[in-house]
Amino acid sequence: MTAVAAKPQAGAAMNPAAMAVGIVLLLVFLGVAYYLSPGMGLMALIGIIIGGVLIGFGVHFVPVGGAPAAMGQAPGIATGVAMLAAGAGLAGLFGGAWAAEQGLVIAVVTGGIGGGLMMAITCMMVNFVYVFGMGIPAASGKVAKDPITGDSQAEYKSQGTEGHGLPFISFVGGVIGGILGGAGGTLIYIELLDLYKATLPTVMGATAAQVLPIAVAAAGMFAIGLFLVNAVLTAYNITGTIEGPHDPKFKRWPRSVVASAVASALCGLVAILIVVPLPI
Amino acid sequence: MTVKVEVIEGGIPHTKVMLAGLVCTIVCLYLAYLNVFTNTEMFSFFGGLAAVAAIVWGSHTIKVLCSYGIGTGVPSAGMIAFGSGVIAMLLATKFGIAAPIVALILAAIIGVILGYLANEVLNMKIPVMIQSLTELAMVGALSLMGFAVLITGSFTFTGLTTGTITLFGALSLPSYQVSFIGGGLVAVAFLLGAIAVQHPFNACLGPGWKQDRMFMLSAECGFLSMIVASVMAFALINHASALIALLIAVIGWAYTYNEYIVLSKRDAAAWLDSKPIPDVEGH
Numbered sequence: 319m320t321a322v323a324a325k326p327q328a329g330a331a332m333n334p335a336a337m338a339v340g341i342v343l344l345l346v347f348l349g350v351a352y353y354l355s356p357g358m359g360l361m362a363l364i365g366i367i368i369g370g371v372l373i374g375f376g377v378h379f380v381p382v383g384g385a386p387a388a389m390g391q392a393p394g395i396a397t398g399v400a401m402l403a404a405g406a407g408l409a410g411l412f413g414g415a416w417a418a419e420q421g422l423v424i425a426v427v428t429g430g431i432g433g434g435l436m437m438a439i440t441c442m443m444v445n446f447v448y449v450f451g452m453g454i455p456a457a458s459g460k461v462a463k464d465p466i467t468g469d470s471q472a473e474y475k476s477q478g479t480e481g482h483g484l485p486f487i488s489f490v491g492g493v494i495g496g497i498l499g500g501a502g503g504t505l506i507y508i509e510l511l512d513l514y515k516a517t518l519p520t521v522m523g524a525t526a527a528q529v530l531p532i533a534v535a536a537a538g539m540f541a542i543g544l545f546l547v548n549a550v551l552t553a554y555n556i557t558g559t560i561e562g563p564h565d566p567k568f569k570r571w572p573r574s575v576v577a578s579a580v581a582s583a584l585c586g587l588v589a590i591l592i593v594v595p596l597p598i
Numbered sequence: 599m600t601v602k603v604e605v606i607e608g609g610i611p612h613t614k615v616m617l618a619g620l621v622c623t624i625v626c627l628y629l630a631y632l633n634v635f636t637n638t639e640m641f642s643f644f645g646g647l648a649a650v651a652a653i654v655w656g657s658h659t660i661k662v663l664c665s666y667g668i669g670t671g672v673p674s675a676g677m678i679a680f681g682s683g684v685i686a687m688l689l690a691t692k693f694g695i696a697a698p699i700v701a702l703i704l705a706a707i708i709g710v711i712l713g714y715l716a717n718e719v720l721n722m723k724i725p726v727m728i729q730s731l732t733e734l735a736m737v738g739a740l741s742l743m744g745f746a747v748l749i750t751g752s753f754t755f756t757g758l759t760t761g762t763i764t765l766f767g768a769l770s771l772p773s774y775q776v777s778f779i780g781g782g783l784v785a786v787a788f789l790l791g792a793i794a795v796q797h798p799f800n801a802c803l804g805p806g807w808k809q810d811r812m813f814m815l816s817a818e819c820g821f822l823s824m825i826v827a828s829v830m831a832f833a834l835i836n837h838a839s840a841l842i843a844l845l846i847a848v849i850g851w852a853y854t855y856n857e858y859i860v861l862s863k864r865d866a867a868a869w870l871d872s873k874p875i876p877d878v879e880g881h
Contacts, residue, residue: 336718400678401671404677528774529774535785543683546678547685549677550678576719577716592688
């Protein structure tokens, strides 16, 4: 039942032809947005793409350990990429949504801080459990010295493992990832909220105050959907586990940036079409 | 993570599961449209049945996809299914009676592009990736639409965004806040579906995987979500219709739960009905 057929290796190689197709698709989606709604819709779509790219790039920083980390055999937080990214991003999104009234910059910064705070607390408690609960020190298996503190890692690493616990560089990576993810999620939400607040009253024939719940809920829902799509695509990019910004897998980020940009452009275009009259 | 962990052995082939799931879901969604012809909300429960059918189909798609070691965990498949599905579904509601078909097509387009991105740009090179992500987006869109129909009795944009509030028991006013989207019920339906679709394979995977047992668990998860959704329906449709949906959900859940326990006992290597430790007097 097991190990019947090997699948082609999902390596770190880039696929230039596919990247080119992706960029063409991105331009096509932008062109459609420009054709349908040259002003507001296009601006919103650009904001959404930037937000999506921030999420896709940010997830690479988060130390994801998966099941091996739960057994103390690999460094990182012991859960999957999608869960961790969704946790950090949604915490940031909720934080940013509270500050939506105060303008784009404050809301995005608040979202970033929300996501970063969530990841900082998670990383600290994870290390608490590792050190005091499981009795293992933090050691990276991918680098000889921690790039920030310069502490050597090999002495603390148990034989037969890829490292364990959460080294300082992974902690910092987690916080950076949370900040980028939270800011990206909030940016998507704010762009969609502004668009819906401006256009829904005419689409639905109601006053701005009446449609506010619809605008907030629809923008929030689209932001969550976009966030999950970007997070899972990034999870596919790093195929499971990553230690943080010092991991060799981190170098795969250009692929993920292209994929996130195209996916966000596609989903963002659909989200914009809901309020733009279609020329049929 | 470079080997295929399991192959499909025996059971119904995936194409048949997919077609059956697709037809059941679409038919159930359109049966719910009887609401409009008969001017009642009695047929809302068909939305819940559509969601259950889509979830059974989706769990098998996840099995096909996650049999290849994708290395990200099974829950991520449920999350991308509903993440892409909710986007397609919300736009499709603008197309009136054609909404289920439009949701299907739109989700397929989104799924194909996401599958291409994952397979080629991200270099996953998994043979079933494009087909699976396409199906998962359809499952997400259709089961969310099913829950929307169950809760509101309608799948049009107006129906999902407009509700009524009754003041002093007599005066009824239209309200956008008491609605599926405006009230945020869409977020609850989102997670009810996403968890129901990813859990069955996550719970049943391994060398002892049996197709019928996983299907029964999928149906059980679907009905369990339907119970919660039909409780929420009390807020938006009349109580008799919501009660019908709740009864159907509870009966369906009880039956499938029972059957699932029977199948689990069948597949267990050895099963001993150990009673609780007896209280012996005087020790």
